[in-house]
Each structure stands twice: as structure tokens, then as C-alpha cells.
Amino acid sequence: MxxxxxxxxxxxxxxxxxxxxxxxxxxxxxxxxxxxxxxxxxxxxxxxxxxxxxxxxxxxxxxxxxxxxxxxxxxxxxxxxxxxxxxxxxxxxxxxxxxxxxxxxxxxxxxxxxxxxxxxxxxxxxxxxxxxxxxxxxxxxxxxxxxxxxxxxxxxxxxxxxxxxxxxxxxxxxxxxxxxxxxxxxxxxNLHWAIRAVSAPALRAGTGVVAILLGVSAIFIAVMLAINWIQVIRLYEGLQVTFLGGVMITVGQLAILPNLVVFGASWFTGVGFQIGTGSLISPVATVVGPLPALPITSALPIGELSFGTIALLVPLVGAFLATILIRRHADAIRFEFASAWSAAIILGLSIAVVSAVEMGLLALLASGGVGPGRLQEIGVNPLLVAGVVFVEVAVVSILAAFFSARPDAPDHPLVQSPRKSR
Structure with missing residues (x-):
């Protein structure tokens, strides 16, 4: 053209x-x-x-x-x-x-x-x-x-x-x-050799951790809506709208559904989210005030949940899987780094930084105000969720990186590993 x-x-x-x-x-x-x-x-x-x-x-x-x-x-x-x-x-x-x-x-x-x-x-x-x-x-x-x-x-x-x-x-x-x-x-x-070797696998794994959190959150919301379907119907009936009005409300809820998925991902990290000033919905504590009468609020994990603390395993398991699965993309790390400690620590911290930054940005985009007073604070604290994700991912990814990023044994004939010499 x-x-x-x-x-x-x-x-x-x-x-x-x-x-x-x-x-x-x-x-x-x-x-x-x-x-x-x-x-x-x-x-x-x-x-x-x-x-x-x-x-x-x-x-x-x-x-x-x-x-x-x-x-x-x-x-x-x-x-x-x-x-x-x-x-x-x-x-x-x-x-x-x-x-x-x-x-x-x-x-x-x-x-x-x-x-x-x-x-x-x-x-x-x-x-x-x-x-x-x-x-x-x-x-x-x-x-x-x-x-x-x-x-x-x-x-x-x-x-x-x-x-x-x-x-x-x-x-x-x-x-x-x-x-x-x-x-x-x-x-x-022109990048430093360490940054060049770590950047690609860290970006893959860090993004993978966030994708796992979002995927589990989306499944969790769907399950909660299915379990609470009676409450969903009651809320639709309580709105007293016609068929077209119900369609309009459904379209509006679909527009904010990704926001709720981000809130759910934050819930699985343990940070939780707010629906109004002074409220907190998290796996370890829940304090809520009056909620908007929208059917989609039936998916919110409000109340005492027996599996609440188990939910904290999601980012840990996600970090482990993401770090293990990038092994085939970490050839440059295994070639460039001579020490398993340095390779694992640098890769683990890099994965944690990527996942923390991405999760913080998602929280920033998904949160905001929707009404006067207490409704000016809806969503997730970006800095808090980024800090918590960094700590959770760093600990697990560093340990898993001892497998993914362990340097290869030297193949030079004059510098052989003890395993090869035997």
C-alpha cells in the first residue's frame, strides 16, 4: 500500500x-x-x-x-x-x-x-x-x-x-x-551478559506466575457464581428490571469482570481487596460494609471459608511450576553462570521482580472509585500486592531455579566435572 x-x-x-x-x-x-x-x-x-x-x-x-x-x-x-x-x-x-x-x-x-x-x-x-x-x-x-x-x-x-x-x-x-x-x-x-541471559526466561516465568493467578481467579469466580446461582437470581429479581434492563446490567457486569478477576488474583496472594473504605476481603480476614446490589457480587469470597488459607498456596505453586517449566528456555543461564547459587538467586529474584511489577500494574488499572464517600476506594493496593507477590515468588523461584538454572558441567577436556572424570 x-x-x-x-x-x-x-x-x-x-x-x-x-x-x-x-x-x-x-x-x-x-x-x-x-x-x-x-x-x-x-x-x-x-x-x-x-x-x-x-x-x-x-x-x-x-x-x-x-x-x-x-x-x-x-x-x-x-x-x-x-x-x-x-x-x-x-x-x-x-x-x-x-x-x-x-x-x-x-x-x-x-x-x-x-x-x-x-x-x-x-x-x-x-x-x-x-x-x-x-x-x-x-x-x-x-x-x-x-x-x-x-x-x-x-x-x-x-x-x-x-x-x-x-x-x-x-x-x-x-x-x-x-x-x-x-x-x-x-x-x-549491548546488554550485560547476565541481564541478556536472565531477561527472557525471567519474563516468561514471571508472566506465567501472573497468568496462573489470573486463570485460577477466573475459574474461582465461575465456580462461586455456579454455587451461588440462587443468590444471583434473587439479586436480579431484587433489581426489579425488565428483560432489556437485565441485559443491560449483564453487559455492564461483563465490562468489569476482568477487574474482578484481578481482585481475585490479589485475594489468592493473601493481600485481598476492598469494596469501600475500611473494608477488606482476604483469605485470612473479611470485613465488609454495604455492597452494591449487583448479581456478580455473589462471586465475592465473603465470610469464613474453610479453604481460605489454602488459597495462599496458589502463588507459591504457580511460581514453582513457572520456574520449572522454563528450563528449556534457560540454556543461556546454564552456559553463562558458573555457580548454581548465583544462577538460582539471580533468576529467582528476576522472576519475582517481573511478576511483582505486572501484578502491581494490573492492580493499578483494575482499581478506582465508583461513587461518593467510601466507594472511592474499590480494588487493590498496587504497592502492597506487588511487595507481597515479590516475596512469595522470590522464595519459591530461587529454590526451583536450582533445577532450572543449574549451570551445565564444563565440557572442556582439561576441565571436567568429578562425575565425568569417574
Whole structure:
């Protein structure tokens, strides 16, 4: 694709991504407005609500000014929790968009088109969505959505597998991809030998630990929902909504389901999470206040659980398995390091750092405020969960690394191990 075609294709795809992201929320809200609400209500109400959720998925915060809610005076508060379900969908579409652009001769026209089109859409939505009762932080609503999309498009177009077919497959890769890949290769080659040997297996194992925590958390939430299905039905009935209203509530719960998965992963580390200031839900102690009347809260591990302390084994077993399973990727460690102690300690600590940083970032993204007062603190303390994960993973990974990273016996004929000499 030449520059003009690349620009037009990227502009169209950015428009499609924005339409899908906004439409997922707008379509059910429009159906509720059309069939179940008083038509005297302006359609801009559900449109503004959809635009607000769309901007929140990109990291934008909403400001709710002080005012009266019924007979109660509510102070100003900020809605800062990101609906990670919608964010993941938009990020996935952006990555696929970036990979499709790898057949172009140059990438910068696509990046420019993405920024212009998505930036124009976000500016339009942030302007239309402004309301005296709830409004996005102006600069965030304008700049964060295009920055979010552009980040994933750039990652997909630079680091994703090239997708070029027919005559395009015989053309050279985009100059930007060649420059970035050569730059990364040079930087890796210039790293200290210890960092170069440890970085790849540590990244694999550390990410594996976090993936195990998230996977176990997702399974646990599904099991809790299945066990408490009667409570789920009662909460749906207690909301007293119609079928379309129930669909809308379900869509909203799916949008925050990844947030709950991160909360569950923190629960398995022993740190737990908060649903309001002063509350704590963890395997060793549970103190909760009034909870939102959402059916998905039936999956929360509230109360005394007989297997609560056993849950702390999940990060330990995950660290052990992840460290053992990277043995075939640790050839450089076994070749470069001469001491089993140094290899095991460095690899174990590196795995712990990777898993702690990733878990801390996930906790930061998944947490935030959703309402006034105590509801301004929902989620996980990022620094606390990162510190606990580091300690838990480091202890186990160092021990397991004595198997995964034990240096090979020297093969030089003049320097043989005692085992070989016998």
C-alpha cells in the first residue's frame, strides 16, 4: 500500500474500532430507551452515558459535581475505575489493526490517520457528553482515547507478525519496523551478559506466575457464581428490571469482570481487596460494609471459608511450576553462570521482580472509585500486592531455579566435572 491508501485504510479501521467500542454500550441502552422508557426523555441521555463509558474504557475520569440525591446531599466525587472488559476489546482490535498494516510500505501515514480520526471522534464525544450532572475531565476525554489506540496500533504494527500476501509478501518490510527491530537487537546485544541471559526466561516465568493467578481467579469466580446461582437470581429479581434492563446490567457486569478477576488474583496472594473504605476481603480476614446490589457480587469470597488459607498456596505453586517449566528456555543461564547459587538467586529474584511489577500494574488499572464517600476506594493496593507477590515468588523461584538454572558441567577436556572424570 502506498501512503495515501495506507492513510485511508487506517482512518477507516480507526472509525470501525470507535464504532464497535461505542456501539457495544449504545445499542442496548438505545433499546432500553426506545422500548421501556418515556419517549419524552431525549436520546442524548443514553448517548451521553455510552460516550462516558467509552471514554472511561480509555482511562478517562468522570466528575460528578456535588448535589442532592433524593433527600441526601452528595459531595463531588470522581468515577475513576476503568471497565477493563471494554478496554481489552478495544486494545485487541487495535493490535489486529496494527498487524494488518504491516503490509504497507510505510507505517507513519497509518499512525497519523489513527491519531487524527480517533482524536476527532474522542473530541466530538467528550464535547457532546458534557453535562452539568456528570462530565469527563476535558483534556483526558480528548487525548487519552487516541493515545490508547495509537499505542496498541504501534505495538501491533512494529512487533506483530507481518501479514502480507501475494505480491506484497515479496516487498520489503516497512522502514519503521526494520529500524525498530534493528535497534532492539542492538540494545539486546549491548546488554550485560547476565541481564541478556536472565531477561527472557525471567519474563516468561514471571508472566506465567501472573497468568496462573489470573486463570485460577477466573475459574474461582465461575465456580462461586455456579454455587451461588440462587443468590444471583434473587439479586436480579431484587433489581426489579425488565428483560432489556437485565441485559443491560449483564453487559455492564461483563465490562468489569476482568477487574474482578484481578481482585481475585490479589485475594489468592493473601493481600485481598476492598469494596469501600475500611473494608477488606482476604483469605485470612473479611470485613465488609454495604455492597452494591449487583448479581456478580455473589462471586465475592465473603465470610469464613474453610479453604481460605489454602488459597495462599496458589502463588507459591504457580511460581514453582513457572520456574520449572522454563528450563528449556534457560540454556543461556546454564552456559553463562558458573555457580548454581548465583544462577538460582539471580533468576529467582528476576522472576519475582517481573511478576511483582505486572501484578502491581494490573492492580493499578483494575482499581478506582465508583461513587461518593467510601466507594472511592474499590480494588487493590498496587504497592502492597506487588511487595507481597515479590516475596512469595522470590522464595519459591530461587529454590526451583536450582533445577532450572543449574549451570551445565564444563565440557572442556582439561576441565571436567568429578562425575565425568569417574
Amino acid at each position: 502506498n501512503r495515501r491508501l495506507t492513510f485511508l485504510v487506517a482512518a477507516f479501521e480507526a472509525l470501525v474500532v470507535a464504532g464497535i467500542g461505542l456501539g457495544i454500550v449504545l445499542l442496548p441502552l438505545t433499546a432500553v430507551w426506545l422500548f421501556e422508557n418515556d419517549l419524552s426523555i431525549d436520546w442524548l441521555v443514553p448517548f451521553r452515558a455510552s460516550a462516558d463509558v467509552w471514554m472511561m474504557a480509555h482511562g478517562t475520569r468522570l466528575v460528578v459535581p456535588a448535589g442532592a440525591f433524593g433527600s441526601t446531599q452528595v459531595p463531588q466525587f470522581v468515577v475513576s475505575m476503568i471497565p477493563l472488559g471494554l478496554s481489552l476489546l478495544i486494545g485487541f482490535m487495535a493490535l489486529r489493526m496494527g498487524r494488518r498494516l504491516t503490509s504497507a510500505i510505510e507505517l507513519w501515514p497509518a499512525w497519523l490517520a489513527t491519531a487524527l480520526v480517533y482524536g476527532g471522534i474522542s473530541f466530538l464525544l467528550s464535547t457532546v457528553a458534557y453535562n452539568e450532572f456528570v462530565y469527563p475531565v476535558t483534556w483526558q476525554g480528548t487525548f487519552l482515547p487516541p493515545a490508547f489506540l495509537l499505542l496498541f496500533v504501534i505495538l501491533g504494527s512494529l512487533l506483530g507478525k507481518r501479514q502480507a500476501f501475494g505480491e506484497a509478501a515479496s516487498l520489503p518490510e516497512p522502514a519503521e519496523r526494520i529500524w525498530v527491530l534493528e535497534f532492539l537487537n542492538r540494545r539486546v546485544d
